[in-house]
Each structure stands twice: as structure tokens, then as C-alpha cells.
Amino acid sequence: MISLHHITKTYPTRKGPKVILDDISLGIAKGEKIGVLGRNGSGKSTLIRIIGGVEQPTRGYIERGMTVSWPLAFGGAFQGSLTGLDNLRFICRIYGTDITQATPFVEEFAELGTYFREPVKTYSSGMRARLAFALSMAIEFDCYLIDETLSVGDTRFHEKCQIELFDKRADRALLIVSHMPKQIRAHCNTAFVLDAGRIERFDNIDEAYASYAKRT
Amino acid sequence: MDTSTPLRRSLGIQFGVIGALLMRETLTRYGRRNIGFLWLFLEPMIFTMLITTFWTLTRGLHGSDLPIIPFAITGYSSVLLWRNGASRCTNAIRTNTALLYHRNVTVLDFFAARLLLEIAGSTTSLVVLLVVFILVGIIDIPANPIMMVAAWLMLIWFTIGLGLTVGVLAERSEGFDRAWRTISFLLFHVSGVFFMVDWLPSKVQEWILWVPMVHGVEMLRGGYYGPTVPTHYDLGYFVTFNAVLLLLGLFLVDRYKGSAVAQ
Numbered sequence: 001m002i003s004l005h006h007i008t009k010t011y012p013t014r015k016g017p018k019v020i021l022d023d024i025s026l027g028i029a030k031g032e033k034i035g036v037l038g039r040n041g042s043g044k045s046t047l048i049r050i051i052g053g054v055e056q057p058t059r060g061y062i063e064r065g066m067t068v069s070w071p072l073a074f075g076g077a078f079q080g081s082l083t084g085l086d087n088l089r090f091i092c093r094i095y096g097t098d099i100t101q102a103t104p105f106v107e108e109f110a111e112l113g114t115y116f117r118e119p120v121k122t123y124s125s126g127m128r129a130r131l132a133f134a135l136s137m138a139i140e141f142d143c144y145l146i147d148e149t150l151s152v153g154d155t156r157f158h159e160k161c162q163i164e165l166f167d168k169r170a171d172r173a174l175l176i177v178s179h180m181p182k183q184i185r186a187h188c189n190t191a192f193v194l195d196a197g198r199i200e201r202f203d204n205i206d207e208a209y210a211s212y213a214k215r216t
Numbered sequence: 217m218d219t220s221t222p223l224r225r226s227l228g229i230q231f232g233v234i235g236a237l238l239m240r241e242t243l244t245r246y247g248r249r250n251i252g253f254l255w256l257f258l259e260p261m262i263f264t265m266l267i268t269t270f271w272t273l274t275r276g277l278h279g280s281d282l283p284i285i286p287f288a289i290t291g292y293s294s295v296l297l298w299r300n301g302a303s304r305c306t307n308a309i310r311t312n313t314a315l316l317y318h319r320n321v322t323v324l325d326f327f328a329a330r331l332l333l334e335i336a337g338s339t340t341s342l343v344v345l346l347v348v349f350i351l352v353g354i355i356d357i358p359a360n361p362i363m364m365v366a367a368w369l370m371l372i373w374f375t376i377g378l379g380l381t382v383g384v385l386a387e388r389s390e391g392f393d394r395a396w397r398t399i400s401f402l403l404f405h406v407s408g409v410f411f412m413v414d415w416l417p418s419k420v421q422e423w424i425l426w427v428p429m430v431h432g433v434e435m436l437r438g439g440y441y442g443p444t445v446p447t448h449y450d451l452g453y454f455v456t457f458n459a460v461l462l463l464l465g466l467f468l469v470d471r472y473k474g475s476a477v478a479q
Contacts, residue, residue, distance in 0.1 A: 053319030056473065070317045081244050093236030094318055096229060 002028040002051065002068065002143060002173075007060035009046055020046050022197030023060070028143060030066060033174045035184035035205065037212045038194030044177045045071075047194065048147045051175065066142030066173070072133075080121035084112055084131050087120060088138065095139045102138040109164070110134035111157070130157060137164050143173035181209060233320050237312075237329035256333065257340035260300075264292045264345060282412070282445065286346070286355050290436045291409035293342035294371055298407075298429060299400055301334040301375040305383030306393055309472075323384075324469050331379050335372055342368070359442025367435035370451075373458045374428060380465025384472050408433035413448040421448060428457040 007024045010017040020043040028034060028051075038044045049055045051062065052071045078087050088106050092099045107116050110130045115123060123131070136144075144165065166174075166187055178184055184191065184205065191208035193200045195215050202208035246252045268288040275284050308326040315321045349355045358364055386393040407429040413421055424430055431454040438447035 052317075054317055068319070070319065079240060079244055081247075082240065086240070086243060090236050090240050091318075093239070094233050094320055096232055 001030065001063075001065040003063045003065070004051070005061050005063070007050060007057045007062070009043070009050060009055070010058045019197050021050070021057070021199075024197075024199050025060075026192065026199060026201065028173055028175065030142065031171055031173055032190055033188040034176070035188035035191045035208070036175065036177045036194060037184070037191055037208060039215075042194040043197065044194055045147055047192075047199075048145050048175060048177055052145050067140075069136060069139070069141040069144045071145045071147040072136045078120045078128065078131070081119050083119055084110065084116045084123075087131070088135060091135050091139065097139050106131075106134040106138050109137065109160075126154075133161055141172065143175065144169070146174065146176045146178075148177065229320050230325065233322075233325050234328050234332070237315075237321075237325055238332060241329055241333055256337040257344065260293070260296045260338050260341035261345060263296065264289055264341060267292050282441070283355060285349060286440050287437065289342065289345050289349070290440060291433060293338055293345075294429065294433045294436060295404055295407060295409050296341070297335065297338040297371055298375045298378055299404060300338070301331055301379045302382045302396070302400060304330045304334055305379035306386035306396060308383050309387040323473055324380075327380055327383055327469070331376055334379075335375065339368070339372075358440045360439045363439030364436055365439075367432055367439055370435065370454055370458065371429070371432040374432060374454070374461065377458055377461030377463075377465045380469055381461060384465070384468040387472070403427070403429070406430070412437065412445070414446045425450065425453075428454055428461075 004024055004026050007021055008019070009021040010019050012018075024047075036044045036047060046055065048071050050057050052068055053062075053064075054071060079090075082090070084106075085103070088102060089099055091097075092102055110116065110127075110133075112123075112127055112131060115127060120128065120131070146165075174187065176184060176188060188205060189203070191202045191205055193202065193208055193212050193215070200211065202211065242253045242256070246255045251258070268285055271284050271288045305327055308330050309323055312326045315326075316323070346355075346358070350357055382396055386396055406424060406427050408424075408427070413424060413430065413434055416424060425448065431449040431451070434447045434449040435451070435454075437445070438449070441447075
């Protein structure tokens, strides 16, 4: 269970603090699949980043009763002069995962061939994206945070990612931010609708979209 | 706030993170080819050696009969320690921001990794140079090695506090980042590399003893030369200064944490 207690986030602007999240409390249980709906700038990404611990809330606190991934934006924070393997080693060390176990999986999944042992700066953007996805699957989490659409590489690789994340990890919790209703409908049975800093939970996706449509 | 993570596990994670950053830092800085990470201490060693050679050749200008080689080694090693330590911290946050995407990684880890590298480099350089010169018989054995170790540890303590403070301030203000280069250049000249406090007029001595590093360098040389060479330092002042500086640095890092955001 992940519990958010009275989370408030404000950003300083020239016109004074702007409230992005206003006293939000919610829980995410083991295995729940949740879609986050909201207009641009409604704080969807901020919410994900706070749950992931990338940002600290201005007020309130989070209890993480299960392990939470970093927000999988599939861009990846790579050091260009390091190789794909170096970047994998780094991630494994940070999360205390066995490197020898993770290496064959990432090497095979990312399909980089000999480039796996070349500096990341020589990679194409597709190769980077594949490596980033493979790295985030190398560490096991109870809850995955997905910011942005899942579009990695060509159709075939895209399908491979879908299987790895949604089928093989069907028992994990998911929190997805996406502008594509098709995606949310395909993977989620619960939705959070964000509007003007407040959040509402719907255990029916159609109701969530109906409510979301009314607000826009 | 993360609740219910036992302290031992937290410590384990933090050491893992700092270790990972250390490896990453070494690889990006020195690469894998050639002698790689050996540069970590070869760089300060070569630098100190060049200065030592230069001073030995121009020793007539110094007007002191103090053995010049240990004087140069102790002085320059001290400067390399605090000056490189601080300057490596000024862009520690900027270059690593993206890593904050991983919850376990904090701004303090960035500083810890860089400071550890600099401290390891300068310390190895100092020890290797002294040992080699002693073994070859060019310089004498230190009169009081324990005092030298104590002085060096004090300088390391100073470097950590300085690095944290300067690191956060430089990240917060571009003006400070630029100003620091000038400030550190000025501090370098009054830090005791070029003189023993005893050589200075007593009016100047009073002023120079406000500069914290002077106390460390004096003590380091006091340990090498022994009681026959008069030294001036106040351990109490240096300890107090270091404690305040370290607290200030930790406070600044803690304040900064909330505003550090990965893109």
C-alpha cells in the first residue's frame, strides 16, 4: 500500500506561489491499475513525481509500503560517455540488485548487439529508448509509475514492451499518465481525475471519462 | 517522508549509492583506457612535483634555510585538497540532476562522491611524495607523524564543510559561482602555502590567523619539522570554524533538497 497524506505542492512563480496539488490524500493498493486523467498542467506529472520521490511535497507525507519504480518516461538519464553496460551497473548498484543476473536480460531485451558495450553517446534515439526500457525492467518493483505514452521503437519492440510490463507483471500496481484513453482503458480499472489541484477517484473508467469530459 | 526503513538498510543503500556514483565519476573523468583512474593521484602529484622543483631552483629568493621540499609538498598538497575539493563541488548538482530521478539518490550523495575522490587523490599524492622522498633520502623523516595525520584530518574536515557550502551556494547563484573562482584564488595566496606565520610581521600575523586553512598548514608543517621550527596555530579556532562550516554546509544541503528537481 502506498498512502499519500494531505499532499500539497506549490511552485514559486513571479506572481507568488501557484498551488498544483491541494491537500490530496489517496491510497494505492497492491496490484491496482490506475489511470490518471487531467488536462495539461493539471499536475499529473507532478503527482507521479511526488509518489516516485523525485520531488518533495510542500506539505504532507507519503508512506511507501511497497517498492515504487522511478517514473518511467522512457527517456532515460544516461551519462553519454558511459556504455550501456556501465549504465546498467550504475542502476543495479543504486537499487542493490545483482548485476550478473540483470546483465543477460538487459543485453537480450534491448537488442543493442555490440553497442551494449559502446558509449551511449553513439546510440540512436531508438537505441537509447530501448536501453531505458530494458533498464527499468531490470529492477523489480511492486508498483510502476508510467509517465507519458508507451511508444518505444518499432511495432514489434513496442509489443515486446507491452508484454514485459503488462503481462509478465500483471500482479503489480500501475499508475499511468496518458493522453490516450485507449491506453488507459486497456490497462486500468480505476482512475484518478485531477482538476484544479483536487483529485477524485473513480472505480469505473467510463464514469471517470464522463466526469473528465464535463470539466473540460 | 519514507517511513519504516530501518537505519541499517538505509545506510546500506546510501553506501551503495555513493559507491555507484564514485565508479561513475571515475569512469567519466578518467575513462577506461590507458592508466585511467591512476590520474586521480598522479595529477596532484605531478603538479606538486613541478612546484617543488621550481621552488628548489629558485630557493635563493625565499630567504629561509628551512628544507624547501617538505615545505612545498605540505603546502601544495593542502591547497590542492581544499581548492579542488571545493571547485569539484560547484557543479556537482548541475551535472548530476538527472540522477535525482532515482529516489535513493540525493544531492548529498553527489557531494560525498566528489569529495571522497578529491580527498583520496590529494591524500595519496601527499603520502606517496613524502614516502618516496624519505626513502630516497632527500628529506628527513617527520618529527611528529601523528601530528601531521591530525593536521591533515582537520584539513579534510575543513574541505568537506567548504565543499558542501560552496557547492550549494554556487548552484543557487551564478554570481557566487563566478565570484568563487576569484575568492579561492585570493584565499590560496593567504592560506599559508608560501610562508610560515612566524616569518610575517606580528601585525600581519594577527590578521592571517583569521584564515582557517593557515592553522591546518602550520600544524602540518609543525608535525613535519618538529619543535625547532616555531609555528603559530590555534587548534580550538580551527575546530570551531570547521564545526560551524560543516553545520552550515549540511543545513544548506538540507534546505536545497526540496528545490532540487530532475528535469
